[in-house]
Amino acid sequence: MKLKLKAFGIAKDIIGHRELNIVVPTGSKISDLKKSLIDSYPAFADLASLSFAVEEEYQEDDFSLTENNEVVIIPPVAGG
Amino acid sequence: MKLKLKAFGIAKDIIGHRELNIVVPTGSKISDLKKSLIDSYPAFADLASLSFAVEEEYQEDDFSLTENNEVVIIPPVAGG
Amino acid sequence: MQNIDIQLSEAPITSIAAEAHVTNEECGGIVTFVGTARKFTKGKEVVRLEFEAYEPMAIKEMNKIAHQILEKFPAKKVAIHHRTGVVNLKDIAVVISVSCPHRAAAFEACQYAIDTLKQTVPIWKKEIFEDGEIWVAAHP
Amino acid sequence: MQNIDIQLSEAPITSIAAEAHVTNEECGGIVTFVGTARKFTKGKEVVRLEFEAYEPMAIKEMNKIAHQILEKFPAKKVAIHHRTGVVNLKDIAVVISVSCPHRAAAFEACQYAIDTLKQTVPIWKKEIFEDGEIWVAAHP
Numbered sequence: 001m002k003l004k005l006k007a008f009g010i011a012k013d014i015i016g017h018r019e020l021n022i023v024v025p026t027g028s029k030i031s032d033l034k035k036s037l038i039d040s041y042p043a044f045a046d047l048a049s050l051s052f053a054v055e056e057e058y059q060e061d062d063f064s065l066t067e068n069n070e071v072v073i074i075p076p077v078a079g080g
Numbered sequence: 081m082k083l084k085l086k087a088f089g090i091a092k093d094i095i096g097h098r099e100l101n102i103v104v105p106t107g108s109k110i111s112d113l114k115k116s117l118i119d120s121y122p123a124f125a126d127l128a129s130l131s132f133a134v135e136e137e138y139q140e141d142d143f144s145l146t147e148n149n150e151v152v153i154i155p156p157v158a159g160g
Numbered sequence: 161m162q163n164i165d166i167q168l169s170e171a172p173i174t175s176i177a178a179e180a181h182v183t184n185e186e187c188g189g190i191v192t193f194v195g196t197a198r199k200f201t202k203g204k205e206v207v208r209l210e211f212e213a214y215e216p217m218a219i220k221e222m223n224k225i226a227h228q229i230l231e232k233f234p235a236k237k238v239a240i241h242h243r244t245g246v247v248n249l250k251d252i253a254v255v256i257s258v259s260c261p262h263r264a265a266a267f268e269a270c271q272y273a274i275d276t277l278k279q280t281v282p283i284w285k286k287e288i289f290e291d292g293e294i295w296v297a298a299h300p
Numbered sequence: 301m302q303n304i305d306i307q308l309s310e311a312p313i314t315s316i317a318a319e320a321h322v323t324n325e326e327c328g329g330i331v332t333f334v335g336t337a338r339k340f341t342k343g344k345e346v347v348r349l350e351f352e353a354y355e356p357m358a359i360k361e362m363n364k365i366a367h368q369i370l371e372k373f374p375a376k377k378v379a380i381h382h383r384t385g386v387v388n389l390k391d392i393a394v395v396i397s398v399s400c401p402h403r404a405a406a407f408e409a410c411q412y413a414i415d416t417l418k419q420t421v422p423i424w425k426k427e428i429f430e431d432g433e434i435w436v437a438a439h440p
Contacts, residue, residue, distance in 0.1 A: 009424030048437060079393075079418055079425065119247030128298060157191060157281060175315065179304075187337035191333055198326060199325040247400070261338065263333065
């Protein structure tokens with residue numbers, strides 16, 4: 001199934017793009033996406049944390065992705 | 081010896097004056113002044129605290145007063 | 161000392177002056193306490209406040225607090241501004257602003273300053289009600 | 301909700317707007333945290349900051365914090381204003397202002413708000429040095 005990734009902060013620097021269309025196996029969870037991202041971009045493994053949001057909410061590792069989800073990669077935040 | 085009392089807040093209301101010239105026995109301490117004030121104005125006994133300042137500093141009970149001291153009566157403070 | 165700004169004023173005060181005084185490029189955190197006149201006290205409706213100060217000593221004691229802030233905490237600058245006279249509802253009675261390199265110390269220092277001010281600075285507050293008035297904290 | 305004022309803005313922010321929003325006659329204590337761009341970080345000289353936000357979610361998360369403040373603490377009003385884009389030295393990156401009937405809760409609530417904001421709100425800060433740049437907190 002197709003997903004649209006959005007990357008902010010250092011995640012954008014690592015991927016090199018603000019947005020990226022990818023294809024993952026149907027039934028993939030956030031945890032699968034995370035593994036595959038780290039495989040493709042090992043720099044993600046060095047971050048202090050790596051979270052994901054779908055529909056403007058943080059989602060846990062076991063969140064099941066669905067076709068055309070927009071998934072936002074959230075590296076360690078640092079507001080304030 | 082002569083002293084000049086200055087009274088703020090509720091102390092002024094109790095005494096009825098902002099300033100008052102009084103005479104106390106030579107060698108009087110703050111504690112003696114306090115006792116004599118409470119004798120003359122029993123309302124002072126009802127306050128949550130009663131402090132005194134000489135030369136713009138808080139002084140303890142055992143502070144020895146001297147001729148012409150200006151003694152400021154400090155009822156419970158409530159800034160802010 | 162230019163790291164300390166103490167003001168006791170019969171004119172209205174704002175937090176802008178205090179915050180402007182403490183802002184500096186070594187500090188990432190500024191915490192400001194603003195004390196305003198509140199409408200209700202123990203269920204009674206307050207019409208206005210009146211503050212009276214033993215001015216020279218009040219300024220001295222506010223300076224002592226400011227020095228303590230700079231000594232006890234990793235604070236760079238502190239401003240303490242207090243009103244005297246009539247303070248209407250919602251108007252500002254006191255502003256304390258503290259800047260520190262990091263925020264936790266700024267919160268702690270600012271709270272220490274207002275807590276100490278209320279214990280040591282010779283300023284008295286009268287609450288005026290429709291049907292009377294009371295010197296705050298005078299009685300146990 | 302009119303007790304909550306959330307702003308994410310590319311234009312400069314001041315503490316005045318946040319404090320004005322939270323001032324009300326039921327509250328005697330307002331605590332404001334102002335986070336500014338600081339010149340030194342771990343000994344290195346910062347030239348400027350750049351903030352990037354995932355805006356819709358950042359606003360949502362700031363709203364969640366504001367609601368928590370009103371639920372967990374006896375707070376009446378809260379304002380959270382955050383900058384995006386370039387923030388120069390001494391300029392304000394964030395302002396959080398909380399009003400409570402009494403001061404201790406206002407300190408606690410304001411500190412809770414900034415601590416939580418730094419953990420949950422999807423905003424990223426880049427420190428720009430003369431000779432490079434770094435995404436703050438990205439690495440352990």
